[in-house]
Amino acid sequence: MDQTTLDKLQYEDLKKLVKEYCVSDYGRRLVDELTPSSDIQTVKKTLTETNEARRILETGKTIPFIGSANIKTMLTKLNQSTVFQPDELIEMADFLRGCRKIRALITAEKTLAPKLVAMIDQMASYPEIESKLYDDIRNHQVDSSASGKLRKVRRHLEMTEQKIKDQLSRFLSASGNQRYIQDAVISLKDDRFAIPIKANYKNQVSGSIVGSSAKGTTVFIEPAAVGKLSSERDQLRGEESVIVYQILAKLTNLVAEKQTQISQNIRIIGELDFIFAKGKYSKAINGITPALNTEDRIKLVQCPHPLLSADAVPLDFTIGDRYRSLIITGPNAGGKTVTLKTVGLVTLAVMSGFQIRAEKGTTIAIFNNVFADIGDDQSLTNALSTFSSHIRNLSNILENTGTRTLLLLDEIGSGTEPNEGAAIAITLLQAYYKKGAITIATTHYGEIKDYAQNHPDFINAAMQFDVKNLRPLYQLVIGESGDSNAFWIAHKMAIPENLIAQAKGYLRHEPYDYTKIAPELLPVHHEAKAAKNNALAKGDRVLFNGGTLEGLVYRIDQGTDKVVVYSSGKMLTMPGKQLKLKMAASELYPEGYDLNQLFR
Known part of the structure; x- marks a missing residue:
């Protein structure tokens, strides 16, 4: 699909709305990589998946995508033979539990979501690994119950630390030490138990200095009396670290043995996250799945622009049955360009598997290509005028146009002398038509309106305008041609009536007044x-x-x-x-x- 067109129609902005509903990085990446599909079977499949997700959500059930946020990153670490830390193992356990719960939840909805059930049937469940991880990792660390050896070392370590604290408590209570002590507390500095001693007495206390206060008025001393116990504690801490590492490595290996299946689970969960994001978006906008076709037929029933607010004026629109080219006329700021963008973005949305805001009876054609020439692409660096850029785009579109192509052309032929611009526009419209394209174009040129009026496969359409209150109504009426309402605006802006009548005469090809005044x-x-x-x-x-x-x-x-x-x-x-x-x-x-x- 043409990237310039996607940008013109704000396709990325639409994807951002859907991406906000994703839970996992994997799901968000799938949204980022999404492009509209030209294959109707693929579109039908993705829309069915979206609709099934929407049905499940409407039952009030919550999809437990727990542990899915960073699972892809953890699997990358696994590929690098990195031993998982306790929190990472718990996140893996959360992911496995989430897989199991999602599988059970969706399986219970076979009648509502048969395609999603087929997806989760490919997922593996590992309750034994899940349980082992939860049993052995608690409170962000390896639990003592994970190993009898670890339990024994930690018990011995606890007893040794208690002996150290008892010795230090005796130091604090000894009357001969009172004048040295800054605070009668046992402190932990750099993993060493110590006593706060006044700095000017540091040489009076036998032991090792393990730290000092910020102002230097206090030093923290580990008394010599606990030195042997501290060495024993260090040895036990080393033994504990070795055993903990061995347990973490063993638990990591449990996961690594199922790496292929877990990778598949990650892929499926990521896809489900993406599908349910589409379902959440659909539920939020009360979207529908329109009828689909490959015969270039579009019919929009009360369909607003996807990026506009809920109170935006909806569009009724049709093309492809009785005519293949539609020329929209009407005042500036009357909604002509919004109409083009609505048809284009709604089409791209459906081709991407998104449901849309519309009423029953809406039909969307699945195109091979969608091209848009909307807005001013003037390039200052290339010294291209607005018209030159406009014609370059139209030329590129012509080169790539064929059957099953949707063209959205804003103010075709504008930016140059009106007669020449209209002639070029009509010539291009003929060429697009002969190549089999469906064309929707906007214009102010009367010649183009006349051409559409007389061509059997073209039709005019007008954006409605409230002439009494001088405001656009943003409603499209197919089969009528509109005008720019210049005479109404001139009248409202107090241009004299005789001058307005004179201008209307010129429009009817009455001769211009060339009289010279002395x-x-x-x-x-x-x-x-x-x-x-x-x-x-x-x-x-x-x-x-x-x-x-x-x-x-x-x-x-x-x-x-x-x-x-x-x-x-x-x-x-x-x-x-x-x-x-x-x-x-x-x-x-x-x-x-x-x-x-x-x-x-």
């Missing part, structure tokens, strides 16, 4: 008016600095000759006599216009 018959220039009338008002456009600078009147300070003018992003205060009126606000803006918007 200079003496021209109206008085605005600057001349200004000379006669220096009264200014907020929003007036004025000249200053000898007519070289321009600004808008923001405020007239009453009782003074001072006027505050907004120019080049700054507020300037100057005498009114230095200003010349260029055009009054009453001539610039319609009645009722909020002039404060000019200064924000």
Whole structure:
């Protein structure tokens, strides 16, 4: 699939929404690697899996993906013959328990999820390894019950440490030692039991200095009386470490012996995590599985753009049955581009196994290719104009277009002289059509509308516009052609009616007015008016600095000759006599216009 198109249609943003529902790194990686499939059987399979996951979730059951987050990393360590630490073995036990519980949970839902049951049938369960790991590792360490030898060494170690503490307690209670002691406590410094001694008495106490305080006023001394016991303790700690390592190695080996099967479990759990992420996303949006086809037929019923909020205006749309090319017209910001992106992203979503927000009756075609030419790809480094870049994209699309291809073309032929642009656009639309593509294009050009009106396999569509309130309705009506509503906007913006009527006449190919007016018959220039009338008002456009600078009147300070003018992003205060009126606000803006918007 064309990466530029995926970027234009915000496919990665859609995948991010799904990825948020993943639990494991493996599942997130599967989302990252996902691309739309052109094989209808693959799409059917993935949509069925998504739907089965959704069904299980709707029963209220929680899928226990415990221990799955970093399991792939642990298996990599296993491949490197690394002995697992206690916490890693517990995480492996959690993973094995999760596998067992997921297997039991999904198996119990055979009627709801037959395909997922077939998947988990390939998973292995190892309850004996799981139990062994939980029994031998407790409280983040190897438990004494894991080995009789370990139990014996730890008991001896505990007795030795108690003897050391008893000796130190006697040291603390001896009256002759009181003047040396900083605090009457037994401290542990660098794994050695010691007594806090005042620094100026450190040479008066027999023993080894094992540390000191930050200020140096206290030293920690291990008295000579416990030296032999400390050596015995060190020896026991060494024996304990050897036995613990041997147990960890043995437990790691238990896992390593099942490495192949556990690797398969990891793969299946990762896939299940991915599938249930799709199911969670579907449940969140109340998605549906649409009907599928390979006959280029698309029908959207109340289908909003996947990335827009729940209250976005849904789209009703159809193509591929009675016509193969659809030309959308209407005002700027009326929703034409959103319509293209909605059709494109919904198609990619379904081809990726995602359910979509839509109503029953929705049908999606599975295409070999989807191409989009949307937005301005002007390249400054290559000195390409907007039109040059636009035509380059259209040329590349033409080269790669064939049957089972969806084309989404925004403002086709724009960016150049209108007549030439329209001619090139119509020629390309013909070429795409003859190569078997399904084309959805937007335009303002009347010639393209006329072409679509007369071609038996083309049709016009219009984005609805509320002319009374001057706002787009974001609704598509197929079979009608729209316009840019320029005349309605001109009327609302107080363009004189006689000028609007004159413009409509030009649109009907009435002759243009080429009459020359003698200079003496021209109206008085605005600057001349200004000379006669220096009264200014907020929003007036004025000249200053000898007519070289321009600004808008923001405020007239009453009782003074001072006027505050907004120019080049700054507020300037100057005498009114230095200003010349260029055009009054009453001539610039319609009645009722909020002039404060000019200064924000």
